[in-house]
Amino acid sequence: MDATLSDDEVRSTCPYCGVGCGTIVRTQGEGEARRVVEVRGDPQHPANFGRLCTKGATLAKTQRVELVRPGRLLSPMLRTARDAPRGRLAWDDALDHAATRFADCIAAHGPDSVAFYVSGQLLTEDYYVFNKLARAVAGTNNVDSNSRLCMSSAVAGYRRTLGADAPPACYEDIDLAGCLFFAGSNAAWAHPVLMRRVEDARRARPDLKLVVVDPRRTDTAELADLHLAILPGTDVALFHAMLHAMLWEGWVDRAYIDAHTEGFEALRAAVRDCTPAWAAEVCGVPVESILTAARWFATAGPTLSLYCQGLNQSSSGTAKNAALIGLHLATGQIGRPGAGPLSLTGQPNAMGGRETGTMANLLPGHRDPSNAADRDAVARHWGVDSLPAAPGLTAVELFEAVGAGRVRCVWIACTNPVQSLPDTEAVAAALARAEFVVLQEAYAGTATEPFADLLLPASTWPEKSGTVTNSERRVSRVRAALPAPGEARADWAIAADFALRLQVRRPAARGARFDWDGPGAVWDEWRGLTAGRDLDLSGLSWDVLERDGPQQWPYPAGASAGRARLYEDGRFPTADGRARFAAEPWRAVAEAPDARRPLRLLTGRTRDAWHGGSRTGLVPQLFAHDPEPSLQLAPAELERRGFVDGELVEVASRRGALTLPVRGSGTLRAGQAFVSMHWGPEWVSGGVNRLTLGALDPVSKQPELKHAAISVRRAALPYRLTAVGRVAPQHHAAAREALRACFGAAGHASCLPFGREESGWTLRLASDEPFGEALPQAVAAAFGRDPGTLLRYEDRRRGRLRWLAAEGGRLDFALVAGDGGEADEAEARRLQATVVEATPLRSLAALLGPAGAADTPRARTVCSCVGVTDRQILGFVARTGERRLDAVQAALSCGTGCGSCRIEVARLVAEAPVADTRTA
Numbered sequence: 073m074d075a076t077l078s079d080d081e082v083r084s085t086c087p088y089c090g091v092g093c094g095t096i097v098r099t100q101g102e103g104e105a106r107r108v109v110e111v112r113g114d115p116q117h118p119a120n121f122g123r124l125c126t127k128g129a130t131l132a133k134t135q136r137v138e139l140v141r142p143g144r145l146l147s148p149m150l151r152t153a154r155d156a157p158r159g160r161l162a163w164d165d166a167l168d169h170a171a172t173r174f175a176d177c178i179a180a181h182g183p184d185s186v187a188f189y190v191s192g193q194l195l196t197e198d199y200y201v202f203n204k205l206a207r208a209v210a211g212t213n214n215v216d217s218n219s220r221l222c223m224s225s226a227v228a229g230y231r232r233t234l235g236a237d238a239p240p241a242c243y244e245d246i247d248l249a250g251c252l253f254f255a256g257s258n259a260a261w262a263h264p265v266l267m268r269r270v271e272d273a274r275r276a277r278p279d280l281k282l283v284v285v286d287p288r289r290t291d292t293a294e295l296a297d298l299h300l301a302i303l304p305g306t307d308v309a310l311f312h313a314m315l316h317a318m319l320w321e322g323w324v325d326r327a328y329i330d331a332h333t334e335g336f337e338a339l340r341a342a343v344r345d346c347t348p349a350w351a352a353e354v355c356g357v358p359v360e361s362i363l364t365a366a367r368w369f370a371t372a373g374p375t376l377s378l379y380c381q382g383l384n385q386s387s388s389g390t391a392k393n394a395a396l397i398g399l400h401l402a403t404g405q406i407g408r409p410g411a412g413p414l415s416l417t418g419q420p421n422a423m424g425g426r427e428t429g430t431m432a433n434l435l436p437g438h439r440d441p442s443n444a445a446d447r448d449a450v451a452r453h454w455g456v457d458s459l460p461a462a463p464g465l466t467a468v469e470l471f472e473a474v475g476a477g478r479v480r481c482v483w484i485a486c487t488n489p490v491q492s493l494p495d496t497e498a499v500a501a502a503l504a505r506a507e508f509v510v511l512q513e514a515y516a517g518t519a520t521e522p523f524a525d526l527l528l529p530a531s532t533w534p535e536k537s538g539t540v541t542n543s544e545r546r547v548s549r550v551r552a553a554l555p556a557p558g559e560a561r562a563d564w565a566i567a568a569d570f571a572l573r574l575q576v577r578r579p580a581a582r583g584a585r586f587d588w589d590g591p592g593a594v595w596d597e598w599r600g601l602t603a604g605r606d607l608d609l610s611g612l613s614w615d616v617l618e619r620d621g622p623q624q625w626p627y628p629a630g631a632s633a634g635r636a637r638l639y640e641d642g643r644f645p646t647a648d649g650r651a652r653f654a655a656e657p658w659r660a661v662a663e664a665p666d667a668r669r670p671l672r673l674l675t676g677r678t679r680d681a682w683h684g685g686s687r688t689g690l691v692p693q694l695f696a697h698d699p700e701p702s703l704q705l706a707p708a709e710l711e712r713r714g715f716v717d718g719e720l721v722e723v724a725s726r727r728g729a730l731t732l733p734v735r736g737s738g739t740l741r742a743g744q745a746f747v748s749m750h751w752g753p754e755w756v757s758g759g760v761n762r763l764t765l766g767a768l769d770p771v772s773k774q775p776e777l778k779h780a781a782i783s784v785r786r787a788a789l790p791y792r793l794t795a796v797g798r799v800a801p802q803h804h805a806a807a808r809e810a811l812r813a814c815f816g817a818a819g820h821a822s823c824l825p826f827g828r829e830e831s832g833w834t835l836r837l838a839s840d841e842p843f844g845e846a847l848p849q850a851v852a853a854a855f856g857r858d859p860g861t862l863l864r865y866e867d868r869r870r871g872r873l874r875w876l877a878a879e880g881g882r883l884d885f886a887l888v889a890g891d892g893g894e895a896d897e898a899e900a901r902r903l904q905a906t907v908v909e910a911t912p913l914r915s916l917a918a919l920l921g922p923a924g925a926a927d928t929p930r931a932r933t934v935c936s937c938v939g940v941t942d943r944q945i946l947g948f949v950a951r952t953g954e955r956r957l958d959a960v961q962a963a964l965s966c967g968t969g970c971g972s973c974r975i976e977v978a979r980l981v982a983e984a985p986v987a988d989t990r991t992a
């Protein structure tokens with residue numbers, strides 16, 4: 073495999089999304105000084121054939137030396153009392169201490185008084201060791217993963233209908249489909265490299281039908297032939313009405329239903345009253361759209377469904393998944409090229425967690441902890457007498473149990489629950505109450521860190537070695553390109569060393585072995601547990617992966633290739649070999665809007681950010697596309713409520729409130745609001761998940777992170793401070809720490825990076841009392857500015873400050889404080905834009921005061937690779953009248969790199985007003 077690589081290059085897999093793109097990582101330097109200098113797409117990897125999106129393409133920038141060191145956890149740190157500072161200690165002492173705490177807790181309160189909360193960003197080997205540790209040594213099923221927030225409804229949907237948690241289709245089906253049905257997926261932003269493949273398929277076959285079901289007009293919807301902007305949470309009503317129409321029109325495949333399925337009559341009865349007219353009412357979309365969707369799904373096939381959190385993160389997530397899979401079964405759109413339900417996985421190794429059964433309700437190899445035979449099989453493999461039978465706690469329940477004092481010791485690895493779980497105030501309160509919290513993290517400064525008694529430094533990509541499985545069941549190697557920094561260690565090794573120490577203190581748990589000499593040995597033990605199972609990996613050694621590259625499962629012993637598609641023979645892994653229809657009725661979202669909280673809050677991703685941003689947050693360039701937190705509302709909604717674009721509003725749900733700037737967005741319908749899930753307390757005071765709710769799907773226990781009822785009103789925080797400045801690269805991380813320390817008790821505070829080759833920070837504070845003198849001084853100092861050397865324009869009586877620093881003909885730093893009046897805000901925006909865009913400075917007077925130059929909206933970067941803004945694209949079209957996309961791209965180069973922005977560029981080019989009508 074590695075014949076084409078030079079000595080300083082290794083093949084690995086992108087650490088971000090479940091597309092699972094292959095990367096080639098080039099390093100330079102020796103020993104501790106070795107650095108990643110380039111990451112490019114692997115042309116041989118079947119998930120991406122050399123492509124990367126904005127996030128993958130900027131991986132090398134996350135490894136810049138001045139960012140890596142201060143941003144990482146480098147040694148174990150322990151605090152012995154809640155308010156005591158943490159002190160450094162040796163690994164042996166750290167793990168001994170943890171083992172004593174866990175063992176004492178188990179001895180006093182039983183095994184279910186401890187819990188492990190892990191992550192789909194762990195490698196398969198890490199996952200496997202944590203699972204064995206929890207069940208075989210700690211003796212509890214309290215081991216769950218952030219996949220509970222992500223994929224558990226997909227797991228439940230597959231298990232209920234097809235009999236096993238196995239996505240039956242593959243990426244190649246995109247090239248072969250006649251109809252692509254996206255539901256609750258914004259793949260254009262969340263799975264960009266797959267979207268490039270969709271564009272290719274479109275180009276090759278212009279009659280390919282693209283349907284998108286999403287309440288918002290996303291970039292994915294922008295590309296669709298048919299966009300069903302359904303009301304949030306109404307997918308089951310839509311899918312049932314589609315089936316109703318299919319039955320009426322005779323589009324179902326009776327022969328397939330009769331030969332390969334059970335339960336169709338019950339579903340047919342359930343959809344009898346689900347007429348398209350009824351669904352049009354429930355979903356808020358035209359009847360014709362529902363009929364067209366049904367026709368294309370059934371007759372323009374083969375039909376491939378691609379779906380994600382719009383279905384999964386719902387109190388009826390399992391029903392949504394099952395209803396969609398039901399459409400595939402009813403039309404025979406499964407088990408053949410171009411067809412099938414392909415749930416897109418979010419995290420790079422969401423699949424690995426499902427395979428190794430590292431979730432409360434799963435056991436390794438698609439086994440079930442409530443089944444005695446399954447428990448026995450795993451216990452035998454692990455060399456213990458038995459495994460616990462009591463059901464384990466799932467993510468939301470687990471933190472509720474911590475809050476209630478039933479779980480006392482909790483071990484968190486590779487996830488940031490105080491940012492990403494619903495109702496984060498409750499999560500924080502729970503962790504504050506816990507007796508002992510271990511956090512195994514790679515990066516410093518996450519929202520969960522303050523709650524950790526013991527911090528364990530983990531190595532991460534590009535230092536780790538192991539395997540991951542992507543959305544199409546393809547197993548790829550992750551290969552280490554660098555040694556871990558400081559004392560950081562691999563996750564599997566930390567878990568194994570802790571297990572050995574816990575075994576010493578728990579004699580009954582001594583049978584299980586944890587003495588692997590590397591992750592390859594863990595892999596070999598693990599794949600032994602899959603022999604004869606539907607996901608059989610017994611033939612897939614690391615040698616095979618080395619020789620033949622990434623492979624799909626099943627890959628049983630003796631095989632020479634994995635299987636691209638499942639169920640081609642119409643036989644399913646159920647007792648009788650038949651798939652099952654589910655017949656769940658449509659149910660509304662758990663928290664309906666009412667008079668006090670009239671808006672529906674949707675949440676989701678933006679293109680260039682990854683979750684809480686511990687990694688993408690290191691690259692200022694990745695903020696340019698979505699530079700600051702905001703609550704988006706439909707423009708009509710903004711107007712109706714009398715809000716001005718950009719003003720601060722207080723957003724409140726039943727659980728908590730936070731203050732954000734409000735923005736108009738054409739992607740939303742009236743009555744709806746959207747906030748990106750990335751804006752945790754690391755970036756904006758409070759963090760978005762204060763608002764969200766933990767209403768659970770009854771089967772999958774996945775929380776309804778996408779739907780909450782909220783109220784919005786103008787924030788009563790008249791005093792404002794904005795500070796923006798460039799900082800030297802070596803001070804980037806320290807400046808952030810110092811600025812975050814200035815959040816204090818401000819009613820609203822945010823701290824966001826900007827820049828490309830150079831970088832800096834923007835701090836915004838809003839308060840109900842004046843800021844005085846000390847805080848602005850501290851802010852200036854955080855930017856490395858001596859207040860004595862600044863140009864100062866002040867009206868102390870009115871609390872108005874303008875502190876500026878110019879250098880080399882441009883403004884480098886500006887601090888504006890005042891009473892938040894319109895003139896103040898305009899001035900702050902003007903100065904901010906001048907610093908961020910590095911505009912040559914002609915006259916300070918033109919920037920200051922109400923008589924300042926007319927405001928142009930700040931430019932927003934659309935194309936991250938080349939650095940092209942919306943203003944440049946609009947300006948070019950306005951000047952030239954050019955509306956041919958390729959001509960605009962040839963002139964500006966936008967969208968010619970990774971292509972993640974191409975849909976947006978096309979929209980801007982189409983919508984740009986043209987002053988000159990020569991060619992228009």
Ligand SMILES: Nc1nc2c(c(=O)[nH]1)N[C@H]1C(S)=C(S)[C@@H](COP(=O)(O)OP(=O)(O)OC[C@H]3O[C@@H](n4cnc5c(=O)[nH]c(N)nc54)[C@H](O)[C@@H]3O)O[C@H]1N2
Nearest residue numbers: 256257258262304305380381382418419676677679682683
């Ligand atoms: N850039 C980026 N990419 C990522 C990630 C990231 O952090 N950043 N994270 C990865 C992870 S872990 C995941 S899970 C995936 C998520 O990938 P996606 O699920 O595609 O992303 P989201 O934006 O969370 O949600 C998708 C869409 O669901 C819509 N939606 C909301 N409610 C409903 C509903 O009731 N019905 C329907 N049909 N749609 C609804 C939202 O409007 C949103 O556009 O992304 C992965 N890729």
Ligand SMILES: Nc1nc2c(c(=O)[nH]1)N[C@H]1C(S)=C(S)[C@@H](COP(=O)(O)OP(=O)(O)OC[C@H]3O[C@@H](n4cnc5c(=O)[nH]c(N)nc54)[C@H](O)[C@@H]3O)O[C@H]1N2
Nearest residue numbers: 222486487488492512513514515530532675683684686749
């Ligand atoms: N409102 C709302 N909330 C959501 C969602 C939503 O759509 N809306 N989506 C949900 C979904 S689908 C997901 S997947 C979650 C994601 O939520 P989280 O799991 O909290 O997301 P991350 O920020 O990726 O957290 C991973 C953490 O692991 C650390 N880390 C990175 N590499 C390693 C490593 O190798 N080892 C260790 N030990 N640590 C490492 C990172 O620094 C980071 O802090 O968010 C969920 N929350």
Ligand code: SF4
Nearest residue numbers: 086088089093125128
């Ligand atoms: S699509 Fe982007 S984030 Fe996802 S694996 Fe590929 S390069 Fe990484």
Ligand SMILES: [Mo]
Nearest residue numbers: 221222418419
């Ligand atoms: Mo996810």
